[in-house]
Amino acid sequence: MGLIQWVLGITCAVALVVVLVQIARDVPASNAVDGILALTEVVVLVQLVAGLFAVGDAPASVSKAVYVGYLVGAVLVLPVGWLWSQAERSRSGLGVLVVAVLVIPFLILRLHQIWPGHG
Amino acid sequence: MAEPARPAQALNRNAGRILVFVYGVLAFAATGRASFELATKFDKAPVPYGLSVLAALVYIVATWALATDRRRVALPAVCFELAGVLAVGIGSLVWSSDFPEASVWSDFGVGYGYVPLVLPVLGLLWLWRTRPR
Numbered sequence: 001m002g003l004i005q006w007v008l009g010i011t012c013a014v015a016l017v018v019v020l021v022q023i024a025r026d027v028p029a030s031n032a033v034d035g036i037l038a039l040t041e042v043v044v045l046v047q048l049v050a051g052l053f054a055v056g057d058a059p060a061s062v063s064k065a066v067y068v069g070y071l072v073g074a075v076l077v078l079p080v081g082w083l084w085s086q087a088e089r090s091r092s093g094l095g096v097l098v099v100a101v102l103v104i105p106f107l108i109l110r111l112h113q114i115w116p117g118h119g
Numbered sequence: 120m121a122e123p124a125r126p127a128q129a130l131n132r133n134a135g136r137i138l139v140f141v142y143g144v145l146a147f148a149a150t151g152r153a154s155f156e157l158a159t160k161f162d163k164a165p166v167p168y169g170l171s172v173l174a175a176l177v178y179i180v181a182t183w184a185l186a187t188d189r190r191r192v193a194l195p196a197v198c199f200e201l202a203g204v205l206a207v208g209i210g211s212l213v214w215s216s217d218f219p220e221a222s223v224w225s226d227f228g229v230g231y232g233y234v235p236l237v238l239p240v241l242g243l244l245w246l247w248r249t250r251p252r
Contacts, residue, residue: 065158065159066155069151069155073147073148076147077144080143081140084136084139084143085140087136088136092133092134092136092137095134095136096136096137096140098137099137099140099141099144103144
C-alpha cells in the first residue's frame with residue numbers, strides 16, 4: 001500500500017479512538033471529532049486525485065471502472081455519515097461515525113485487492 | 120394490570136440511526152455492483168445479475184423506509200433481504216457452479232463481512248423493539 005493509504009489508515013484509527021472516547025464519556029460530538037473527520041476526508045480526497053491520475057497506467061487486468069467507483073465511494077462515506085449523525089447528537093450519532101470510519105479502511109483493502117501493489 | 124398502550128417508536132432514532140446508515144452503505148455497495156454487472160456482463164448470466172439488481176433495489180427501498188420511518192414498507196423489504204441472503208447463500212453452497220459471484224448475497228454475503236446476513240436480522244429485531252404495543 002502507498003503512503004496515502006497508510007496515512008489514511010492512521011487518521012481513521014485516530015478518528016475511531018476520538019469517537020469511541022466521546023461515546024465512553026457520553027458527551028456529544030465535539031470539535032475534536034469534526035476536526036479529525038475533516039482531516040481524514042482531506043486524505044480521502046488526496047487518494048481520489050492520486051488514484052485518478054494513476055488509473056490510466058493500470059494494467060488491463062485491473063477493472064478501472066470498479067477502481068474509480070471505490071475511490072469515489074470512499075469520498076462520500078464521511079460527509080454522508082457526518083450529515084446523518086447531526087440529527088442525533090448523542091451516542092447513536094457517534095455510532096454512525098464509528099461505522100463511517102470503519103468503512104474507509106474496508107474500502108482501502110478493496111482498492112488494494114482490485115489493483116494489488118498499488119491502491 | 121395491563122400496560123398503557125405505547126405508540127410505535129421512530130425507526131430512525133437512537134440505534135436506528137446507526138442501522139439506517141449501515142443499510143445505506145450496503146445499498147450503495149449493492150447498487151454499484153449491480154450497475155457494473157448490468158453495464159458490462161449482463162448477457163453472460165441474466166438471472167444472477169438480474170437478482171443482483173433486484174437485491175440492490177430492495178436495499179434502497181429498505182434504507183429509505185427505515186430512514187423515513189415507514190414501518191409497513193420496511194418490514195417486507197427487510198424480510199425479503201433475509202429470504203434472499205438465505206436462499207442465495209444456500210444455493211451457492213449447493214450449486215456453486217451456477218452462482219458465479221451473483222450478488223452481495225452470494226455465500227451469505229461473505230464478500231461484505233456477512234453484513235448482508237446480519238443486517239436483516241438486526242433490522243427485524245429493531246422493527247420488533249420499536250413496535251407499538
